[in-house]
Amino acid sequence: xxxxRTVALMVVVAMLLSSILTLTLTGQWTFAGSxxxxxxxFADAFGGNKSGIKKIETAMDLVEKNYVxxxxxxxxxxxxxxxxxxxxxxxxxxxxxPETAQQFSEQIEGSFTGIGAEVSMEDGKVVVVSPIKGSxxxxxxxxxxxxxxxxxxxxxxxxxxxxxVAKIRGPKGTKAKVKVKRPGTANELEFSIVRDxxxxxxxxxxxxxxxxxxxxxxxxxxxxxxxxxxxxxxxEKQGMKALVIDVRNNPGGVLQVVEKMAEQFVPKGKAILQxxxxxxxxxxxxxxxxxxxxxxxxxxxxxxxxxxSEILAGALKESAGAKSxxxxxxxxxxxxxxxSKEMGDGSLVKITVAKWLTPNGEWIHKKGIxxxxxxxxPDYFSVAPINKEKTYKFxxxxxxxxxxxxxxxGIGYDxxxxxxxxxxxxxxxxxxxxxxxxxxxxxxxxxxxxxxxESSLIDQIRDPKNDNQMNxxxxxxxxxxxxxxxxx
Amino acid sequence: xxxxRTVALMVVVAMLLSSILTLTLTGQWTFAGSxxxxxxxFADAFGGNKSGIKKIETAMDLVEKNYVxxxxxxxxxxxxxxxxxxxxxxxxxxxxxPETAQQFSEQIEGSFTGIGAEVSMEDGKVVVVSPIKGSxxxxxxxxxxxxxxxxxxxxxxxxxxxxxVAKIRGPKGTKAKVKVKRPGTANELEFSIVRDxxxxxxxxxxxxxxxxxxxxxxxxxxxxxxxxxxxxxxxEKQGMKALVIDVRNNPGGVLQVVEKMAEQFVPKGKAILQxxxxxxxxxxxxxxxxxxxxxxxxxxxxxxxxxxSEILAGALKESAGAKSxxxxxxxxxxxxxxxSKEMGDGSLVKITVAKWLTPNGEWIHKKGIxxxxxxxxPDYFSVAPINKEKTYKFxxxxxxxxxxxxxxxGIGYDxxxxxxxxxxxxxxxxxxxxxxxxxxxxxxxxxxxxxxxESSLIDQIRDPKNDNQMNxxxxxxxxxxxxxxxxx
Numbered sequence: 001x002x003x004x005r006t007v008a009l010m011v012v013v014a015m016l017l018s019s020i021l022t023l024t025l026t027g028q029w030t031f032a033g034s035x036x037x038x039x040x041x042f043a044d045a046f047g048g049n050k051s052g053i054k055k056i057e058t059a060m061d062l063v064e065k066n067y068v069x070x071x072x073x074x075x076x077x078x079x080x081x082x083x084x085x086x087x088x089x090x091x092x093x094x095x096x097x098p099e100t101a102q103q104f105s106e107q108i109e110g111s112f113t114g115i116g117a118e119v120s121m122e123d124g125k126v127v128v129v130s131p132i133k134g135s136x137x138x139x140x141x142x143x144x145x146x147x148x149x150x151x152x153x154x155x156x157x158x159x160x161x162x163x164x165v166a167k168i169r170g171p172k173g174t175k176a177k178v179k180v181k182r183p184g185t186a187n188e189l190e191f192s193i194v195r196d197x198x199x200x201x202x203x204x205x206x207x208x209x210x211x212x213x214x215x216x217x218x219x220x221x222x223x224x225x226x227x228x229x230x231x232x233x234x235x236e237k238q239g240m241k242a243l244v245i246d247v248r249n250n251p252g253g254v255l256q257v258v259e260k261m262a263e264q265f266v267p268k269g270k271a272i273l274q275x276x277x278x279x280x281x282x283x284x285x286x287x288x289x290x291x292x293x294x295x296x297x298x299x300x301x302x303x304x305x306x307x308x309s310e311i312l313a314g315a316l317k318e319s320a321g322a323k324s325x326x327x328x329x330x331x332x333x334x335x336x337x338x339x340s341k342e343m344g345d346g347s348l349v350k351i352t353v354a355k356w357l358t359p360n361g362e363w364i365h366k367k368g369i370x371x372x373x374x375x376x377x378p379d380y381f382s383v384a385p386i387n388k389e390k391t392y393k394f395x396x397x398x399x400x401x402x403x404x405x406x407x408x409x410g411i412g413y414d415x416x417x418x419x420x421x422x423x424x425x426x427x428x429x430x431x432x433x434x435x436x437x438x439x440x441x442x443x444x445x446x447x448x449x450x451x452x453x454e455s456s457l458i459d460q461i462r463d464p465k466n467d468n469q470m471n472x473x474x475x476x477x478x479x480x481x482x483x484x485x486x487x488x
Numbered sequence: 489x490x491x492x493r494t495v496a497l498m499v500v501v502a503m504l505l506s507s508i509l510t511l512t513l514t515g516q517w518t519f520a521g522s523x524x525x526x527x528x529x530f531a532d533a534f535g536g537n538k539s540g541i542k543k544i545e546t547a548m549d550l551v552e553k554n555y556v557x558x559x560x561x562x563x564x565x566x567x568x569x570x571x572x573x574x575x576x577x578x579x580x581x582x583x584x585x586p587e588t589a590q591q592f593s594e595q596i597e598g599s600f601t602g603i604g605a606e607v608s609m610e611d612g613k614v615v616v617v618s619p620i621k622g623s624x625x626x627x628x629x630x631x632x633x634x635x636x637x638x639x640x641x642x643x644x645x646x647x648x649x650x651x652x653v654a655k656i657r658g659p660k661g662t663k664a665k666v667k668v669k670r671p672g673t674a675n676e677l678e679f680s681i682v683r684d685x686x687x688x689x690x691x692x693x694x695x696x697x698x699x700x701x702x703x704x705x706x707x708x709x710x711x712x713x714x715x716x717x718x719x720x721x722x723x724e725k726q727g728m729k730a731l732v733i734d735v736r737n738n739p740g741g742v743l744q745v746v747e748k749m750a751e752q753f754v755p756k757g758k759a760i761l762q763x764x765x766x767x768x769x770x771x772x773x774x775x776x777x778x779x780x781x782x783x784x785x786x787x788x789x790x791x792x793x794x795x796x797s798e799i800l801a802g803a804l805k806e807s808a809g810a811k812s813x814x815x816x817x818x819x820x821x822x823x824x825x826x827x828s829k830e831m832g833d834g835s836l837v838k839i840t841v842a843k844w845l846t847p848n849g850e851w852i853h854k855k856g857i858x859x860x861x862x863x864x865x866p867d868y869f870s871v872a873p874i875n876k877e878k879t880y881k882f883x884x885x886x887x888x889x890x891x892x893x894x895x896x897x898g899i900g901y902d903x904x905x906x907x908x909x910x911x912x913x914x915x916x917x918x919x920x921x922x923x924x925x926x927x928x929x930x931x932x933x934x935x936x937x938x939x940x941x942e943s944s945l946i947d948q949i950r951d952p953k954n955d956n957q958m959n960x961x962x963x964x965x966x967x968x969x970x971x972x973x974x975x976x
Contacts, residue, residue: 052548052561053544053565055831055835056541056568056569057541060538062827062830066827066841067576067578067581067766068840068841073538074540075576076572077543080569081544082571083569084565084568086567088557088563278555278556334556337554343543343546344543345543347543349551419885
């Protein structure tokens, strides 16, 4: 499926950042600071020689002695731990081998070490989308559209984006000598860049007409609360009259971070959330210092808004008088804790250690939080790409034709139906579209036509006027400003 | 999907036997007798305290101490062993918990303990299809069509077939008091049946016109070779002029069993198969006592013919001059060995310990054996059932309509197209079918019409004249008899 944000990534920028974010929902939400179980406690337990452990060891011996191919012990161990955690039936309890664990902590920290350039792969070339503000790459003079050729003598030729990015990255303080081909410049350029900590941006704000502030939060990393507070202060200083917080497709993050953010809206002493531990004891997590804002707040959610996003939505709705708009959220009502030190080799187990509930005590797990104002995006926001190896014409049927019909309809060419049957009206709409795009107007859905359709659709999705949810949130904010004003 | 044999099971008989056969391909093929690694050898290894094992134990401790819900240690261990074996990427290396391991050995042994009645579920009732010849059920007087109501006072009301079967089964020598409702008899009957070992039938033979013998082998259990030898001798005694062996949908079984069977056709000293061990050493497994048959042999295979079936097909083709007919086989070229004693608690690990190759040294893994004479079944043999909760009519489309079109075409009502678009010709065909079945001829595909379609289709599939592969095999056998005769 394309989604609004995904499209941008897919087509124009495969960001250096995003290539690191291999985490899915499962790894988004940690309950840092709860690592109460120290390694010391285990020292005794290990002497116990558990019957179950012995059985696992027997199976391992049998495989190593008898399997028809060579066996990698580490793979067996990773598989065993993964399988053990899977047996709990909880997708949020999981094992990460050292490399994945490293990416996970960078994710949580909200930073990584590198040169700080967003890059994409275009026609097999590593192209800079833009250097991150203030990063070593920017300071060294890297520009958008620069083509990166090699780093420290290692060519990027034939490499995939992730492989190239892995070569560009490296520990803080080390040097990356980057060879660059700059469009319009004959000679290759070389930059010597010292790698540094690069912060991931997770907060984006803007002021809309009528002094309506919008803050988009893409995840809840360690530095997200501070960035949010900055942007909020800046909007308030500009005289913001209403705030729209956008947590669509925000998979979550760190509990303490979302608490800090919610605290700015929830009056002191009122609950932000409740925590229920394994002994079913509940504890209210109250706001320690916040107070009500004197402007209306609206939060936009969708089914990709999970865990910390849902805590924020629950707190704002139940304890801060905010409204939510959009779609029902993902529904993840559990808290995970990461154990890395105990594993001793850089690997990590993330374990569900508690449930969280909304201020009113509701467990939203597998249910999600329903919006006060349900608003969905146009159907073409979630259409599947067309398989370009096939060609379709009148009287055929299938999922690809359904996609094409949804796209045609989305960009204003009525295909008559959107169920995947290629009828005469669909053919006529396709001919019209082909003519408009300077393609052979034969009413046949071939690869070229499919590409043109997708490209037109992406422009359509990117156009802010088609973001139903954001537009309605802004309208709703305007309505609330008016109603507040008339009550004063 | 319906398949020829599946249909029979699904609709008329859900056999007592088949309900035990939970094994898939993964469990069909063992290399008994290779358990060279004794438990003794491991005793030393356990002292080693492997680093990997310690890591698994740490993860287990962390989960047991921190997970938000209660944790079942056995589940963790089963999950760990399963995950460890999965990490090898070999679907035939697997772990079985005690209960599954028990079913597996019954499968391999070709017997189980019970009363010996094939039963099915009809309108929520447990109905006897037929008592197995010579079984305690037959001796006690159980008849086909008997409805089983309860066993030892436990009613079958509301139970599924597998649950009821589990209650009927039990250890050898124990008593099952079965209450029975016999159609045409007013009072309930009660039978007291002593459970015994019941052999699973895996060999079925018949003599066709022109003295062509047919032997169907459904799997290669411990007693299959003896039964095969009996049936073969009986057919030969009757003056068989050609033999058709049918291993369609036969998932395999025990290596020694198929060797014994192949030996009857492969001349002494010629290879039945080759075995390649983990050190890449190859060994030819030669026929120790067989000789060529003086009649033509044809083996029918399909994509459900796996492992031991493929060994038989390879041996007959390459070392016994037989022809194969049907479809390319599954393609499983590995040998497994089961280790149960070492596990110590009734569980079992099945490990791929070798590869097998055809007599000529070809490894058919993931390729299968192509038939000399390719013959496929009619397309309606593998049509998917129709979802009866939906109703379809003219101008709609979907997979269910595709199924209905394939069924209509299969039973002789031309639907015009079979791609899932409900056009006027499909409507007309459906009306004709409805009229013939005494249904309201409105051209609408509703639940009643779908049921009538499926029931007509099942009759069609069961009719031997539609078994293309068997019919062509018999024709081919006749041709070969003639050609042999004319060469004499």
